[in-house]
Amino acid sequence: MAKKKITRRKFIKTVAAGGAAIAGATAIPSVSRKAYAQQPKLSIAMWNHWVPGATDAQKAVIDEWAKQNKVDVTADFIGPSATEMLTVASAEARAGTGHDIVVLTTFDGLFFKDKLEPMNDVVDYIQGKYGKFDEVSTYISHVDGTWITVPAPTGSHSYPMVTRMDMWKQYADIDVVDIFPADVGQRKASKVKKFTYSAFLKACEKVHKAGYPFAGPISECSDADDWLCPLFLSFGSVPVNEKGDITIESDGTLEALDYMQKLCEYMPKEIYGWNDASNNRWIISGKGSAIQNPPSAWAVAKRTRPDVAAQLWHHDTPRGPKGRYRGCLFMTYGLWKFSKNKKAAKDFIKWFLESAQQWKLLDAAQGYDMPQLKPLEAHPVWKEVGPPKGGQYNYIRRGDEHLVVGGYPAPAHIGVQIYRKYLIPVMTAKVTTGEMKPKEAMKWCAKELEEVM
Amino acid sequence: MELNRAAGEQSRNVNLLSKLRSRRFIGYWMVLPLVVLIIGLVVYPFFYSILLSFQNKAETKFVGLKNYQRLIRYGTFWLVVGNSFRFTLTAVFFKATLGLMLALILNNLPFKGQRIWRGVSLIPWVMPLALSSLGWWWIFEPTHSALDWVLVQLGSTPKPWLSNPFWARIGCIITNIWFGTPFFMIMYLAGLKSIPRSLYEVAEIDGARALQRFRYVTFPMLGKLIAITVMFSTIVTFANFDIVWILTHGGPRYTTHMFGTYAFNIGIETGHLPRGAAIALFMFPVLGISAFFILRNIARGET
Numbered sequence: 001m002a003k004k005k006i007t008r009r010k011f012i013k014t015v016a017a018g019g020a021a022i023a024g025a026t027a028i029p030s031v032s033r034k035a036y037a038q039q040p041k042l043s044i045a046m047w048n049h050w051v052p053g054a055t056d057a058q059k060a061v062i063d064e065w066a067k068q069n070k071v072d073v074t075a076d077f078i079g080p081s082a083t084e085m086l087t088v089a090s091a092e093a094r095a096g097t098g099h100d101i102v103v104l105t106t107f108d109g110l111f112f113k114d115k116l117e118p119m120n121d122v123v124d125y126i127q128g129k130y131g132k133f134d135e136v137s138t139y140i141s142h143v144d145g146t147w148i149t150v151p152a153p154t155g156s157h158s159y160p161m162v163t164r165m166d167m168w169k170q171y172a173d174i175d176v177v178d179i180f181p182a183d184v185g186q187r188k189a190s191k192v193k194k195f196t197y198s199a200f201l202k203a204c205e206k207v208h209k210a211g212y213p214f215a216g217p218i219s220e221c222s223d224a225d226d227w228l229c230p231l232f233l234s235f236g237s238v239p240v241n242e243k244g245d246i247t248i249e250s251d252g253t254l255e256a257l258d259y260m261q262k263l264c265e266y267m268p269k270e271i272y273g274w275n276d277a278s279n280n281r282w283i284i285s286g287k288g289s290a291i292q293n294p295p296s297a298w299a300v301a302k303r304t305r306p307d308v309a310a311q312l313w314h315h316d317t318p319r320g321p322k323g324r325y326r327g328c329l330f331m332t333y334g335l336w337k338f339s340k341n342k343k344a345a346k347d348f349i350k351w352f353l354e355s356a357q358q359w360k361l362l363d364a365a366q367g368y369d370m371p372q373l374k375p376l377e378a379h380p381v382w383k384e385v386g387p388p389k390g391g392q393y394n395y396i397r398r399g400d401e402h403l404v405v406g407g408y409p410a411p412a413h414i415g416v417q418i419y420r421k422y423l424i425p426v427m428t429a430k431v432t433t434g435e436m437k438p439k440e441a442m443k444w445c446a447k448e449l450e451e452v453m
Numbered sequence: 454m455e456l457n458r459a460a461g462e463q464s465r466n467v468n469l470l471s472k473l474r475s476r477r478f479i480g481y482w483m484v485l486p487l488v489v490l491i492i493g494l495v496v497y498p499f500f501y502s503i504l505l506s507f508q509n510k511a512e513t514k515f516v517g518l519k520n521y522q523r524l525i526r527y528g529t530f531w532l533v534v535g536n537s538f539r540f541t542l543t544a545v546f547f548k549a550t551l552g553l554m555l556a557l558i559l560n561n562l563p564f565k566g567q568r569i570w571r572g573v574s575l576i577p578w579v580m581p582l583a584l585s586s587l588g589w590w591w592i593f594e595p596t597h598s599a600l601d602w603v604l605v606q607l608g609s610t611p612k613p614w615l616s617n618p619f620w621a622r623i624g625c626i627i628t629n630i631w632f633g634t635p636f637f638m639i640m641y642l643a644g645l646k647s648i649p650r651s652l653y654e655v656a657e658i659d660g661a662r663a664l665q666r667f668r669y670v671t672f673p674m675l676g677k678l679i680a681i682t683v684m685f686s687t688i689v690t691f692a693n694f695d696i697v698w699i700l701t702h703g704g705p706r707y708t709t710h711m712f713g714t715y716a717f718n719i720g721i722e723t724g725h726l727p728r729g730a731a732i733a734l735f736m737f738p739v740l741g742i743s744a745f746f747i748l749r750n751i752a753r754g755e756t
Contacts, residue, residue: 083722090721111724114511219616220704270595272705273616281596420722422704429706444528451527452723 040344041072045088045099047155047331048077049365051299057364058154061357062348071344078103080155082222086111092336100339101349104332106140106405107416109149116148117335117342123147125350130373136403137372139412141332149332150349153371154361157294158328158403159226160314160395164212165388167289167311171210172203180315182383182390184398192316192399197234200318201262204290208266212289215267215282217274217425218260218432222406224274224425226327227292229406232256232424234320239418239449240410246449248427249442252322257431257438264432272429284308292317292327295368295392310387315394316401328403330372367392417452506731510724520731529707530732533715537736539622540711541691544629548690549683551630552637553675557667559638560645571642578635586699589628590615593700618708621701625709628696633689637682644678645671677750684747688740712736 044062049055055077066073079085082105092098093112109116123141127133133141137151161176168174179191204214217224232239236252264271271278280297282288284305291297301309317326335345351357358376362369367385371377382392397403406424407415418424427445430436436444472478509516524530555574559567577585592600593614601611615621648671656666694713697703703710703718710718712732720729 086721107724220702220707268596269613270616273595273614273621273701275702278596285597287596417723421718426704426706433706435706448529451523452725 040341043099044075044101047103048079050080054364096338100345113148119147119150130375133372149334151372152331152333153369155331156370159292164289164311165313167212172206176313180394182393197318197320204266207289214290218429220422221275223276225406228424230325230327233325236322242409248445314392324401326401502730505727508727520728533710537711544626547630548633551634555638556641575635582695586696593624640682644675648674684743687743
């Protein structure tokens with residue numbers, strides 16, 4: 001029997017590795033099973049998920065932590081309306097009382113940044129375990145060197161193309177599954193490269209002619225921002241740059257407006273009155289062949305029109321002259337400064353955002369929630385959920401897309417004004433309805449921006 | 454001496470108790486909860502919003518009238534002013550006219566049938582406004598409008614409800630008329646009931662026809678009531694929020710934004726609460742003038 005000889009060098013290496021592993025494990029404190037001197041009470045406002053069962057999954061995970069740590073946790077689920085969440089947070093911020101932890105949509109943390117506890121330690125803990133948060137999350141939550149909120153996967157979502165595979169193949173001769181298969185390894189760069197806004201326009205003309213147009217809202221709703229702001233960015237149109245200068249009056253904006261004028265010829269006229277539910281209704285009705293939306297349209301179709309759902313493929317947005325951009329809306333967790341249980345609250349968030357818990361929640365959300373950390377993207381839900389199987393694989397960014405929120409790259413406090421005043425959709429509508437010439441509309445938008453600066 | 458002092462104290466206590474039990478004091482006690490509520494929910498927020506409107510966005514600095522000055526230099530704000538007046542004047546005119554017509558019809562129905570119709574016609578008014586606005590949204594829904602379907606069945610063409618500024622404004626006004634007409638109707642009906650029959654009999658003897666009876670008896674007798682209801686409705690309509698928010702969210706292209714919705718958009722959604730307060734306070738002159746006339750009319754009615 002051959003004996004393994006242990007050399008001095010091997011021994012030192014093994015001990016050092018073991019030591020490092022132990023040190024690593026202890027350096028990051030375990031956030032589960034904390035013992036508190038007194039049983040603390042924790043009040044949490046979480047997002048009321050619209051996917052059936054996803055809120056129950058959140059409740060179960062919260063209960064698990066409460067039991068393990070002997071903390072008396074009260075969890076309220078608010079929303080899913082963003083306005084409801086903002087109203088709750090505004091009232092609590094002003095009254096100086098309410099929940100300890102509050103869920104906030106994309107920009108809302110900014111409104112209360114002076115009333116929110118810095119979360120640098122929580123973010124350090126999470127990033128130490130799973131790597132850095134993505135660029136959009138940092139843009140939203142990291143303000144003036146402080147993490148005012150912690151990015152939250154539950155409820156976060158993006159706006160990929162949602163295309164009727166059958167219709168686009170039949171009428172536009174575009175096989176979206178072939179261009180964006182459910183395996184990034186099988187993607188052919190040459191095919192992806194050809195999926196540009198000009199190719200998209202030609203395809204839209206064809207599906208329009210066939211009676212099944214692409215449509216997206218150009219109105220005062222967030223879905224309108226979420227597809228138009230990225231589209232404008234891909235033409236190089238930046239309303240306000242990183243320094244805070246107004247840069248809307250540019251060739252990029254003119255190009256984007258010109259493009260939109262052409263695209264609007266192939267879209268239904270009702271888009272100017274659409275709201276955040278209209279995308280869903282459009283694709284589910286069978287009248288439309290494509291939208292830009294999170295998988296909520298697919299999920300509703302699965303219940304009400306399974307024949308339509310089975311034909312929906314989520315994939316990357318078209319590429320413009322300045323890149324490929326996709327809109328997103330991310331949730332965050334904030335901790336009020338007035339909270340009397342900051343330690344327990346921070347421990348809870350750390351534990352809640354750990355992979356083991358998030359894995360369960362991503363499952364329950366059936367692919368709707370979008371993680372902001374790379375390791376969580378390995379979750380199989382997007383590959384498995386269907387029919388069609390793999391239809392949501394590309395909901396997670398797989399290629400050269402940049403995820404952005406409307407208003408990016410302006411400083412976030414200006415970005416929120418661009419987003420919530422729907423400046424890009426309104427400017428687009430003014431041009432595409434003939435109310436203004438493109439240059440007039442740009443000037444109008446610049447003036448609106450001056451007012452919000 | 455001790456005895457006298459005790460007796461004096463006792464009589465003072467009895468006096469205080471009887472005062473507190475007097476009709477006048479009980480009246481004050483009963484009104485007190487309402488006064489507290491009004492102070493907490495109306496007076497305090499009103500003065501607080503004035504204070505807010507003089508502050509910067511972060512609410513850390515007094516900026517005087519800057520928020521107001523910026524608003525009046527701003528095109529969108531004047532669009533909102535125009536929208537609010539257009540919406541209020543049109544909606545109140547139609548609500549008052551239709552309310553009066555309905556009241557006259559109901560007043561002439563036999564008493565037995567009148568109760569049922571009175572109840573039925575009050576339904577839009579007793580329904581929560583948010584709920585009926587949602588119902589109207591389904592009727593106007595841009596892609597699958599039920600109203601358009603009816604129009605097409607009748608041989609007309611579908612209308613761009615909610616997606617065209619003109620039709621979106623019409624849609625908001627129709628919803629407001631639907632909700633507010635029963636209020637006018639019930640007020641006018643009560644007014645009609647209080648007009649003495651003898652006046653009509655005298656007019657009939659003098660040979661007055663139906664239209665003349667309306668012009669020379671009904672209308673003058675209802676005059677004060679019409680003025681009060683119109684003023685009251687102007688206040689409520691001008692400060693409308695629910696209908697516009699649910700139907701159009703201020704669109705298309707800000708053409709249906711009212712003071713209330715625009716204040717919410719700027720104050721809450723974009724986080725500029727002081728500017729939002731300033732927008733809301735621009736409503737005050739209109740509401741204040743209306744309230745003044747209402748109160749003056751009521752006071753004159755009492756004397």
